[in-house]
Amino acid sequence: MATAGKVIKCKAAVAWEAAKPLKIEQVEVAPPQAMEVRVKILFTSLCHTDVYFWEAKGQTPMFPRIFGHEAGGIVESVGEGVTEVAPGDHVLPVFTGECKECPHCKSAESNMCDLLRINTDRGVMIGDGKSRFSIDGKPIYHFVGTSTFSEYTVMHVGCVAKINPEAPLDKVCVLSCGISTGLGASINVAKPPKGSTVAIFGLGAVGLAAAEGARIAGASRIIGVDLNASRFEEARKFGCTEFVNPKDHSKPVQEVLADMTNGGVDRSVECTGNVNAMIQAFECVHDGWGVAVLVGVPHKDAEFKTHPMNFLNERTLKGTFFGNFKPRTDLPNVVEMYMKKELEVEKFLTHSVPFSEINKAFDLMAKGEGIRCIIRMEN
Secondary structure, three states, X not given: OOOOOOOEEEEEEEEOOOOOOOEEEEEEEOOOOOOEEEXXXXXXXXXXXXXXXXXXXXXXXXXXXOOOOEEEEEEEEEOOOOOOOOOXXXXXXXXXXXXXXXXXXXXXXXXXXXXXXXXXXXXXXXXXXXXOEEEOOEEEEOOOOOOOOEOEXXXXXXXXXXXXXXXXXHHHHHHHOHHHHHHHHHHHHHOOOOOOEEEEEOOOHHHHHHHHHHHHHOOOEEEEEOOOHHHHHHHHOOOOOEEEOHHHOOOOHHHHHHHHOOOOEOEEEEOOXXXXXXXXXXXXXXXXXXXXXXXXXXXXXXXXXXXXXXXXXXXXXXXXXXXXXXXXXXXXXXXXHHHOOOOOOHHHEEEEEEHHHHHHHHHHHHHOOOOEEEEEOOO
């Protein structure tokens, strides 16, 4: 393309300070260096992780910064040594990468790349320790290696999944983070047998995706657990068959679930990050074969406490990161699940705003309205 090798001036939504509305600014985006890709973002979405770090609740507050990590776009140019993608390719940026060389990438069991796994504290490119974004010569920090709240962004090639160009980017962009995390937690990690009973703790976007995964796997009962009863009706669209609001019961929710299911559920998936919900999700699974999967990210000081007999009675506790999907290897297949109509994405998309109104997406999330809001970069 005519812009290859040159600085691109474009619009980006910059967070100048914590919890203050983003400002649309003109930024300069430097060309990609070795093993980097510059991508034109067409659609992006707001995920709770963006909000968490924008509010400076994360480890190391870093501003000014360009947030955003759930998106879809087209490769504009590539840096030296990049062979896996070319200008014009349709891609999903991913907050965690796959270098394909490290022990994790070479293991069939892991997706936690040594080189490119998520690093929320790094605001620069891994190659030279510099930012590719600037305003008047002053650097603007990156976020989780993606920074998709910009019309153009630069990423390491290992954080870019090449997908079917027929797939509509305004739909499949949400598969680059939360939906795949919940879906994979069910189908890759919990692996509910056909006809089994599954409890889903937390019915936000990730929990609904976990319910969708249980539905795809053929679970016969999917029990949604949430303190917000207004989420229950929506959750039926994702396969939930029954609901439990812990506030409606005097006894612990794990006992309520055990009573409902003749001793416990076959699988549970925890998507809240609340350590008490994590303990409940483990203790509600059936002895002998029950498996609980933790997805939510807990408070840094949280401790998980349960009686060791719960393990000795043959319950299994697992954790997962990004649904155990390897970003470059597996995301194209998740997109194909959507293309074959096995996975329904549209029902996750409840709102849409133009890029100029990106702060509306933050407002919707603050109010707990909707599931995913698509941000259209071009109109």
